[in-house]
Amino acid sequence: MSTKSILLLCDSLPGALTSTGAMIESLQQELKRRGHQVELAGMGSEEVVKTYRWATYAPWLKSSRLIVRAVTELLVSLWLALRLLAALATRRLQRPDLLVLFTPSLFLCLTAYTLKVATSCRVYMVQRDIVPDWLVASDRAKPSPAVTLLYALKNFSLRHADRIGIECEENLKFFPARFHSKIEVLHNWRDFDHDVHLEAPESSDVVFIYGGRVGQVQGFDRFLRPFVALAHPRSRLKIHCDERGRAEIDAMGFSAEALQRIDILPMLQDREFLAQAAKAWFGIVTLSPDMQTHNLPGKMLAYLAAGIPVMAFGPRNAALGQAIRQLDIGHYMDAADEAASLEALRQVIDNPGARIGERRALVAARKVFSPASAVDIIMADAH
Secondary structure (H helix, E strand, O other), rough: OOOOEEEEEOOOOOOOOHHHHHHHHHHHHHHHHHHHHEEEEEEEOOHHHOOOOOOOEHHHHHHHOOOHHHHHHHHHHHHHHHHHHHHHHHOOOOOOOOEEEEOOOOOOOHHHHHHHHOOOEEEEEEEEOOOHHHHHHHOOOOOOOHHHHHHHHHHHHHHHOOOOOOOOHHHHOOOOOOOOOHHHEEEOOOOOOOOOOOOOOOOOOOEEEOOOOOOOOOOOOOHHHOOOOOEEEOOEEEEOOHHHHHHHHHHOOEEEOOOEEEEEEEEOHHHHHHHHOOOOOOEEEOOOOOOOOOOOOHHHHHHHHOOEEEOOOOOOOOOOHHHHHHHHHHEEOOOOOHHHHHHHHHHHOOOOOOHHHHHHHHHHHHOOOHHHHHHHHHHHOOO
């Protein structure tokens, strides 16, 4: 295969402490390993964004108000398109043969379309959170002119993408039939080559760990409430989150006594978080029980990288549950059944030895989610 010039366009860059950032980084490394020239472009609200030449920093992207985030994404996407066009015109940026667009930032499809028209490059769209479908399904957004605009943007992005990778076959139903011919399954991925291996636990307590956003949208309350209610003397929970996550936990109304077995800790760089996760017994993944779209979260891959099994809570028939059971990498609970979740927690705390028995499955599961497999799919029709 000849060397290609590839532009990765996203709203979560490496170093941003997000699962997408880790995916972008490992994809970039694998593409470079194969001899391709790779540039990164995008937007973000994290300070690290300022270090990227072709990225735009905008703190309003982390606003709690949906309308503020949407308007900011629109304006930043248009500004980014102008910056990249200027860079192409002055030859500071090489014309891409392939543009890999990461959604859910629908507005970045405007940037991608502008570059496609200007350079005739092909566009591969990595479709993740399906906006606005999941917003409507979870009652985060009601039918309105704004939602109609988002659906129009979604269809616009699908129409102008040459190929589209979705996380799970179950999500195909959220896309109009006229686009199905260019849609394929593209699992999330992660570079496992240099990740932390399973370590001996630091104490006799069964330690659960969670890293990332916290709130009802993520369904985290559906795990935290049974954990607090159980109040098992041999359990401990470590939560690594930002200040907004702390505020979400405070808003859940637990007493100080109820939170005694919970440590709320700062967000960590990816490598540091993996080192902490490797000392835990189980990694927690949560999905909102109202979510009707399907995904295999990057958090699950982070726990596989750390060498610990997953304990996940989400909708009864989610693709995540099927993957966990098929790969034998942990436990999956119906988030709507609090009594069953509480009993499942009790069983894994009383029988922590199951963690060791799952390690072989963890190693095998890493092969399914490798960046090499992702690059094989993305570059399949490169000439």
